[in-house]
Amino acid sequence: MAVITRDAQRKRTRSRLRAIFVPLLVVPLAVIGIAVAIAFAADQLYADRALPGVTVAGVSVGSLSRDAVIDRLQSELARPWSESSIVATYDGRSWSTTNGALGVRPDVAAAADTAIAFGKSGGAVERLAAWADALRGDARVAFTLQAQGGALDAWLGQVSSDTDRAAVSGSLAVGPTGLVVTEPVVGRQLDRVSTAASVLAAQSLQDRKIDLSVREVYPAVDASGFAEALAKARAATTPLTVRVEDRVVSEDAAGLASLLVIDRVLAKPGELSTPPAGAIVPATRYRYTVSLDEARVTDWVKALGVKLDRPAVAAKYSASKEGTLSVIAGVNGIRLDQDKMRSLMLAELLTSATTASRELAAPAIPDSTAFTTDQAKEWLPKLSKTSTFTTYFPPSRSRFANISTGASQFDGVVIMPGQSFSFWNLLGPVTVERGYAYAGAIIQNRSDENVIGGGLCQVSTTMFNALSKLGYQIDERHAHGYLIDRYPLGLDAAVFDPGVDFRWTNDTDVPVFLWSWVGDTFVTFDVWSMPIGRTVTFSDALQKNFVDVPPDQPADPAFPKGVSVKGRDVFRTRTVSDASGKAIHQDFFASHYAPVWGGPLPAPATPPAP
Structure with missing residues (x-):
């Protein structure tokens, strides 16, 4: 029976492992080496040319030199671009022009530089990825636009003359014939910077539409600081008829306006509505107040009493040439209750009228004669x-x-x-x-x-x-x-x-x-x-x-x-x-x-x- 030592067994195992893993390591390294060699060769080959498959705004410029890229972009991008239309719209209106008329052109030189530089920076992996994008057709280079001359500014000026509207500050005063009213108007102003940016933001050769950027311009006195005061003033100047029994006095708007006190005051925080975001708002805003001048109302009521009062007529005597006396009977009258009428005016005049004219039943009190008919008869024989x-x-x-x-x-x-x-x-x-x-x-x-x-x-x-x-x-x-x-x-x-x-x-x-x-x-x-x-x-x-x-x-x-x-x-x-x-x-x-x-x-x- 053979005996294998532990050392011999270990040597045999190492040999088998080498046989398995050495080829696995050598092959990838060889591939990488070949790829690096190819990449190096490609960098050298395309050092002054765009990688294959590179496009600028859909125009293929792959494998072209910088000058050739510029020529192609001039022919296939810049010229068609100048004929493309721009339609600007705002509030149901439109203004049409072309890129060429505005002097807006692609920056061909910058686009060419970007196309040539694509895939030629970064490490080997980044470059290989760029090559892969180019070969797949995903190497799309954006371009920038530039406005040449003053055509764009001139066009913006023409458009703004149509869109812009001066803000009008509301004003309220009393004139010879009544109220003098200037209604507030929120103005408009074309945002030229934002609109120009929209014009220069296109990335295709297609005709395009843009929305004009127009900002609201608020006056010093806008509707939120004006409407309530105007309503009070118009209520107070509603033609007025005052009646006591069968006597009638009418006052027109001019006469009633003379009773008003109208002031323009500085608006405090929170008193006015908040303008929308982006609006141009003055640093100082105002509001109008309307009140009644109580002294003038008092004088007006006194004058009204002169017209409406039916003063009592005291009893009198009549003497004949023969020296005979007789009594001329007195007549009781009626007069305006001026205190109540003043209170009524102060309470009612600033409230809105529901009709084109206002009628008040004036409070009245009896006016008794100082010397009555009965007194005259009593004194007569004496x-x-x-x-x-x-x-x-x-x-x-x-x-x-x-x-x-x-x-x-x-x-x-x-x-x-x-x-x-x-x-x-x-x-x-x-x-x-x-x-x-x-x-x-x-x-x-x-x-x-x-x-x-x-x-x-x-x-x-x-x-x-x-x-x-x-x-x-x-x-x-x-x-x-x-x-x-x-x-x-x-x-x-x-x-x-x-x-x-x-x-x-x-x-x-x-x-x-x-x-x-x-x-x-x-x-x-x-x-x-x-x-x-x-x-x-x-x-x-x-x-x-x-x-x-x-x-x-x-x-x-x-x-x-x-x-x-x-x-x-x-x-x-x-x-x-x-x-x-x-x-x-x-x-x-x-x-x-x-x-x-x-x-x-x-x-x-x-x-x-x-």
């Missing part, structure tokens, strides 16, 4: 004529019209205890429509023959003398500019609107009323009341500081030629005592009169020579 006074004037139709019209305004009007009387407040407007005419009056110490209502001073002077001798409280009295001899010296009472009034107060506990009688050359005022037990005395007139007419003083047209009156100061004192003899009034009436004259007498006629 009244008697307590004073009368008459003054005279030269015949004149216009003067008669003014005196009779003016005096009649005071007939029968009752002045209650404690009530004050103002000549102008009770007289009312002096207009031709009310019966007044142009006549002479003293203006700045000189007669003016063309004054509407000339002669009303005769009414106030006559009234003053009739009342003053009864002892009533005199609150305001003025002298004329020059002395008028048909009035008691120093006891005239001139009136002129504005600023010159005759006022007195019934400081007794019984009512008083006046009644006038006017003839062609006279006016009389009767005072009706009850005897009050007062004693009235006037001092004699104290005349001082006489002044002659200066030689250069112009003649007064109301004075006859050759007639002059010296200027002077006149002082009268009135003392009023009650039934016990206690003085209750002491008035000092001071009058300053300027000199006046009618000019020199005409020279006597020269008798004819014998």
Whole structure:
């Protein structure tokens, strides 16, 4: 039996392994060596040429030199490319052009360099992979586009002139005819950089469409800072009709707009809507506010009351020539409740109207007369004529019209205890429509023959003398500019609107009323009341500081030629005592009169020579 040692067995095993694995290692190494040799040979062969199978935008340039690649790309890429169309679209509109018209061309030289360099960098494995791609037809080289000249910029400018729209900031103001409104408009602006990038991003020879990149441009005041204010302003200026019973007053948009306060204020964070991403937004944004000016609303309501009120008419008396009194009945009225109307306006005016006009039923309250018919009847049997006074004037139709019209305004009007009387407040407007005419009056110490209502001073002077001798409280009295001899010296009472009034107060506990009688050359005022037990005395007139007419003083047209009156100061004192003899009034009436004259007498006629 053979004996095999352990060492011999081991040697035999190693020999078998070598026989198996050495061929397995040698063959791949040989293949790799051959591949490396081939790759090295290929690198040398294609050092200045594109690898086989390389394409640029679908154009085969494999195995071509750089110059040949450029020639082929010029022929098969650049020329067809220039004729390919570009259609840009935005918001339903389109703008057509071609690559050639825009000066957009493939960068052929750069593409050729890229094609030649393909598969010639990196390690052996990377190069082999590139060869494999090339041989499979997967060696596709991209190209870049370049814009030559200014054609692309010019085209973008033309397109932007169609797409761009200036942003308009909203504005709201009050004008002469109502609201002045500029609605806000969000603008548009072509994003030239983004659009140019889209034009230069193509990678094929096909006709193509691109979407224009247009950004919104927000104004300083956009709709979110404008719409609410505009709605309030339009609500407030909705034509308004206000009604009290059968009386109606309408106010148009212009009148209502005058009640508004419109402000543009800085918008705080979160007060306005957030613009979309990409929008161009100003650093500072504003909003409008609309409110009502409460003081103006108050004034407007007061003026409304003048139009809508139907004031109560106090009872009056009428006197006959025979001295018989009768009662003219009073009439209750109605007036606007101004406090409630003001609150209603402030609450309602800024709310939206559902119709083209708005109508409000104004809150009203009864207006009761201060002197009722029942009171007049109660006092009637107790009244008697307590004073009368008459003054005279030269015949004149216009003067008669003014005196009779003016005096009649005071007939029968009752002045209650404690009530004050103002000549102008009770007289009312002096207009031709009310019966007044142009006549002479003293203006700045000189007669003016063309004054509407000339002669009303005769009414106030006559009234003053009739009342003053009864002892009533005199609150305001003025002298004329020059002395008028048909009035008691120093006891005239001139009136002129504005600023010159005759006022007195019934400081007794019984009512008083006046009644006038006017003839062609006279006016009389009767005072009706009850005897009050007062004693009235006037001092004699104290005349001082006489002044002659200066030689250069112009003649007064109301004075006859050759007639002059010296200027002077006149002082009268009135003392009023009650039934016990206690003085209750002491008035000092001071009058300053300027000199006046009618000019020199005409020279006597020269008798004819014998």
